[in-house]
Amino acid sequence: MTYISAQPVLTNDWDDICYPVNPVWLTDLLPDYDIIATDRQQLIVGEPLRGRKTIFGIQSADYAIIPNVWIREVIDKVFGENYTVQIKHTSTGEFSISIILSDGFSIGSESLQRSMILTNSYNGKTPLTIQGQTFTTMASEGNKPGTSMYRAICQNGLMGWADSFGKLPDYQHWLEDKPKTKDKKQPVKGTQELRKIHHSRLTPELFQSQLYEMLVGQKKARPTLTATIYEHLQQRTMTKADEGMLRKLPIPVQLAKQAQERLRLEERILGASPSYWLMYNAVNHALFNARSSLTLNDRYKLDERVFHQLAASSFA
Structure with missing residues (x-):
């Protein structure tokens, strides 16, 4: 199926993406029908500002929405007022959220700021990630997020793609062997158990406490x-x-x-x-x-x- 063409829209206002979003169950909409397609049980319906109710996707029963407002509340708790936000979002319900911090470093004549990049979606096409790692993988393996950089000249959010290697020789060795390997990451363990925790049993309290633990260590800058x-x-x-x-x-x-x-x-x-x-x-x-x-x-x-x-x- 061809995916709808979209152009990311830039905003610096959380309110543009923190609109209401809720599941609408097919059984409630169609009470006189038997729903055989068990992989499609709920509509994900959002209400963008100044827009009509929008159906972003049709998902399975164990799919759980992570509203952007949950993310915003954790970011505010971790960083307080010591950050600015840059968001790129699409009409199809995808979000790239850059949390821009005050500290940074120079590349040549340019000054870059340290940042954190999170992605989310309401259409199921883009998983919740922190610095390119999925939230579920990080929770399962106990990984800590790396950092990224914000480049003001082009408003680019640059992901910390090499941070997980730790040392330069390790990264160079992987680059040399890359044609022989499929992925630098190890397979996720306990995926089914993880799905039960983070999807069918997802609550705002559980999600926000885990996200807070992942991000609280990012208050202090460290070499990457x-x-x-x-x-x-x-x-x-x-x-x-x-x-x-x-x-x-x-x-x-x-x-x-x-x-x-x-x-x-x-x-x-x-x-x-x-x-x-x-x-x-x-x-x-x-x-x-x-x-x-x-x-x-x-x-x-x-x-x-x-x-x-x-x-x-x-x-x-």
């Missing part, structure tokens, strides 16, 4: 491997041999063209020579600002692939 990779990409200037690299990256052709235009624009704005750093940011900008049938989840997957591919090329 991804920041080291960003520095390396910035120092790696592009040569003539690299000029065709954009066409070889795992992104749609039209997005590659938009990334090329963005790259040239930033070169002029910054008065800088083209680098792997600017190329990565140009792709990130195209992925998260263009109209496309890609879901937000798909866009983040492509962003991660591009990051690793450019990192591998930069170390070659």
Whole structure:
């Protein structure tokens, strides 16, 4: 099935995504019918501001909505007033939420701010993630989220894709062996048990207490491997041999063209020579600002692939 084309909308106001959303059961709507399709039991209905009631998806009985307001309440509890928010959301019910903090560091002549990126959706297409890791995986394995960076020049939220490796030699070794391995992450253990806890028995109190425990450690800045990779990409200037690299990256052709235009624009704005750093940011900008049938989840997957591919090329 072709997914509806959508363009992410930018906002800095929680209220734009914290509208009411609730399940509507098919048995309540159709009391005179026997519902045989047990994998589709409830409609996910939201009421966007100034909009009509919207059906974002039809889900199974054990699917639980995580309203954005639950996330907002935890963020406020963890960070208080010491953050700003940047949100990219679509008309199809997907949300990328960047929590931008005051501390950061410099890449070349640019100043970046530390941030946290969470994704959520009401259509079931984009799972709840924190820094690219699903909430259920983190709860199951006891993982702590990494950090990301916010780049003001293009309003890019840059995910900490390398943070889970810890040390640079480990990451470089994985890049070298990447064609032989399917994924850097280990299989999730106890998935069915996890589903019972986080879906059929999900409550605001349980969800918010777990999310709080995951995020409370992010109040203090700490060195990250991804920041080291960003520095390396910035120092790696592009040569003539690299000029065709954009066409070889795992992104749609039209997005590659938009990334090329963005790259040239930033070169002029910054008065800088083209680098792997600017190329990565140009792709990130195209992925998260263009109209496309890609879901937000798909866009983040492509962003991660591009990051690793450019990192591998930069170390070659």
